[in-house]
Amino acid sequence: MKTLIVYAHPEPRSLNGSLKDLAVSTLRQAGHEVRVSDLYAMRWKAAADAGDYGPSASSPLRVAADSGRAFDTGNLTPDVRAEQEKLLWADLVIFQFPLWWYTMPAILKGWFDRVFTYHFAYGVGEHNDVKYGERFGEGTLAGRRALLSVTAGGPESHYAERGINGPIDDLLFPIQHGILYYPGLEVLPPFVLYGADRLTREDFPDIAKAWQERLLTLDSTEPIAFRRQNAGDYEIPSLHLKEGLEPAGRSGFRLHVRP
Amino acid sequence: MKTLIVYAHPEPRSLNGSLKDLAVSTLRQAGHEVRVSDLYAMRWKAAADAGDYGPSASSPLRVAADSGRAFDTGNLTPDVRAEQEKLLWADLVIFQFPLWWYTMPAILKGWFDRVFTYHFAYGVGEHNDVKYGERFGEGTLAGRRALLSVTAGGPESHYAERGINGPIDDLLFPIQHGILYYPGLEVLPPFVLYGADRLTREDFPDIAKAWQERLLTLDSTEPIAFRRQNAGDYEIPSLHLKEGLEPAGRSGFRLHVRP
Numbered sequence: 001m002k003t004l005i006v007y008a009h010p011e012p013r014s015l016n017g018s019l020k021d022l023a024v025s026t027l028r029q030a031g032h033e034v035r036v037s038d039l040y041a042m043r044w045k046a047a048a049d050a051g052d053y054g055p056s057a058s059s060p061l062r063v064a065a066d067s068g069r070a071f072d073t074g075n076l077t078p079d080v081r082a083e084q085e086k087l088l089w090a091d092l093v094i095f096q097f098p099l100w101w102y103t104m105p106a107i108l109k110g111w112f113d114r115v116f117t118y119h120f121a122y123g124v125g126e127h128n129d130v131k132y133g134e135r136f137g138e139g140t141l142a143g144r145r146a147l148l149s150v151t152a153g154g155p156e157s158h159y160a161e162r163g164i165n166g167p168i169d170d171l172l173f174p175i176q177h178g179i180l181y182y183p184g185l186e187v188l189p190p191f192v193l194y195g196a197d198r199l200t201r202e203d204f205p206d207i208a209k210a211w212q213e214r215l216l217t218l219d220s221t222e223p224i225a226f227r228r229q230n231a232g233d234y235e236i237p238s239l240h241l242k243e244g245l246e247p248a249g250r251s252g253f254r255l256h257v258r259p
Numbered sequence: 260m261k262t263l264i265v266y267a268h269p270e271p272r273s274l275n276g277s278l279k280d281l282a283v284s285t286l287r288q289a290g291h292e293v294r295v296s297d298l299y300a301m302r303w304k305a306a307a308d309a310g311d312y313g314p315s316a317s318s319p320l321r322v323a324a325d326s327g328r329a330f331d332t333g334n335l336t337p338d339v340r341a342e343q344e345k346l347l348w349a350d351l352v353i354f355q356f357p358l359w360w361y362t363m364p365a366i367l368k369g370w371f372d373r374v375f376t377y378h379f380a381y382g383v384g385e386h387n388d389v390k391y392g393e394r395f396g397e398g399t400l401a402g403r404r405a406l407l408s409v410t411a412g413g414p415e416s417h418y419a420e421r422g423i424n425g426p427i428d429d430l431l432f433p434i435q436h437g438i439l440y441y442p443g444l445e446v447l448p449p450f451v452l453y454g455a456d457r458l459t460r461e462d463f464p465d466i467a468k469a470w471q472e473r474l475l476t477l478d479s480t481e482p483i484a485f486r487r488q489n490a491g492d493y494e495i496p497s498l499h500l501k502e503g504l505e506p507a508g509r510s511g512f513r514l515h516v517r518p
Contacts, residue, residue, distance in 0.1 A: 010306070010307065010308040010309060010320055010322070011309075011319050011320040011321075011322075012319075013319040014319065014320070040306065040308065044306075046305035046306055046365040046366065046369060047269070047298075047299065047303075047305055047364070047365055047366040047369075048269065048359075048364065048365070049269040049299065050269060050270075060270050060271075060272040060273065061269055061270040061273070062270075063269070063270075063357075063359075064412065064456060098322075100307075100322075100372050101368075101371050101372065101375065101433075101437060101438045101441075102433040102437035102438070103362060103368070103433055104368075105306070105307065105368070105372060106305040106306055106307070106365045106366070106368040106369030106372050107305065107306040107365070107369075109360075109362070109363075109364070109365040109368045110305060110306075110365030110366075110369075112360050113359050113360065113364060113365050116360065136423060153323065155496075157496075157497040157498060157499060158497075158498045160497075160499065161510070162499040162500045162514060163497075163498055163499055164395060164488060164493055164498040164499075164500070164515065165437065165498075166432060166433070166436070166437070166511065166512045166515065167511060170429065170432075170511050170512055171433055171437075173425060173429075174360075174361040174362055174425070174430055174433070177425070178360060178361035178424065178425070178430075179360045179361070182360075197323060229423060234423055237414075237416075238416040238417075238419075238422070239416060239417045239422055239423040239424075240416060240419065240421040240422055240423075241421045241422075241423070249508055249510070251420070251508070251510065251511070251513075252425065252426060252429050252510070252511045252512065252513070253425045253429055253511065254510075254511070255421060256423065256425065
């Protein structure tokens with residue numbers, strides 16, 4: 001298995017750094033190939049702007065159209081092209097990051113903003129009566145898998161069904177469904193560590209064991225059953241879920257997971 | 260009214276740029292004071308790192324604790340201190356940005372990651388049997404209001420109750436509740452423009468009229484009725500919503516809005 005780890009934390013000796021290191025060693029020892037995009041070490045540029053599109057940048061700038069033209073003509077900057085190439089190389093992409101303000105750090109958001117260009121991650125495929133582009137289950141990255149490994153400062157109860165932060169699956173939905181599933185990645189259930197601010201060195205052996213178990217059983221792990229956009233569950237072009245498909249009482253983001 | 264506009268788009272002649280300009284002129288003509296943080300023009304640094312905390316950065320770096328100590332001792336960088344000062348000056352904060360991958364652009368996330376430090380935006384207040392810190396309705400920014408003005412590429416139906424992207428209120432919940440309401444800002448209902456990728460110059464007069472109407476009626480606009488953490492609706496310290504408080508059939512993020 002070829003695994004790309006995209007890692008976003010400023011401190012190598014952090015819990016996130018340790019989980020990244022453990023993933024690298026565990027997967028390599030199991031015979032897998034591993035590449036790492038360490039965004040802080042790479043000094044990854046977070047803000048998408050005209051400089052990303054070289055001679056394909058129009059004036060005024062049009063982010064979607066210009067990024068697509070830059071992708072088509074090979075005018076994207078080398079840092080972005082390298083990440084797209086890594087994604088096409090990988091069978092599995094692991095994202096290792098802390099939840100900062102309930103979502104990913106800016107440097108990682110900037111990786112998606114700049115690497116997931118038009119014609120690469122969106123604006124792919126035809127639109128017709130039965131198909132609204134290739135997305136949500138189809139697309140450039142179809143056939144590959146993704147996994148979030150995240151740390152959360154607060155205790156698990158705050159992220160539970162009735163918890164004040166909102167349920168963790170709903171907090172991660174815009175990433176797992178909106179960003180990863182959109183260009184076709186199948187998303188495995190996340191590995192979440194709660195109460196990260198209160199963990200000590202003594203807690204790490206148990207954490208390491210749980211993370212290694214997840215890493216060594218990924219082949220037999222079923223992805224989250226997001227509904228495929230073009231497989232009959234949605235009206236086109238409104239992309240409303242067809243009436244009657246949801247289990248009783250389910251609403252919001254959960255409509256888009258098959259029962 | 261003192262209004263801070265935090266604006267995140269790389270192209271001044273974009274729809275987002277026009278909406279920001281219109282907000283400035285409309286509010287000033289109505290007699291309000293306006294300041295603008297134009298993050299691209301400011302070349303805002305997006306990635307939080309040890310450099311933000313000066314001599315308060317420890318080794319290994321601890322983002323929460325170190326940012327709090329840097330805040331307490333005045334060691335935060337001048338760019339961050341300037342934004343905190345603007346927030347304390349403002350009665351209202353407007354955030355103008357495009358939805359990129361269903362949330363804010365990286366440069367704006369980096370504004371929150373760096374400006375919303377420990378002891379300023381979180382880690383405020385005592386923890387005891389009836390209070391779990393000052394947050395979700397209390398905190399440093401209590402008594403002020405916030406408003407998201409966002410553009411979305413896709414059509415409105417995709418963001419509707421049964422739409423494939425998920426309902427817009429749920430997509431914005433981690434920002435409106437998790438980031439803005441957390442340090443005490445009261446959040447006004449968002450101004451959302453859909454189908455932004457297909458809008459033309461001819462559409463702008465109607466858009467401008469709708470935006471001006473919102474801007475000139477903010478005083479009489481009721482904020483979203485998020486539940487206050489320490490007002491009796493939650494068990495402490497689990498922060499589970501107490502049983503029986505939700506309307507029938509409501510789940511997920513919607514539990515945290517009063518009926």
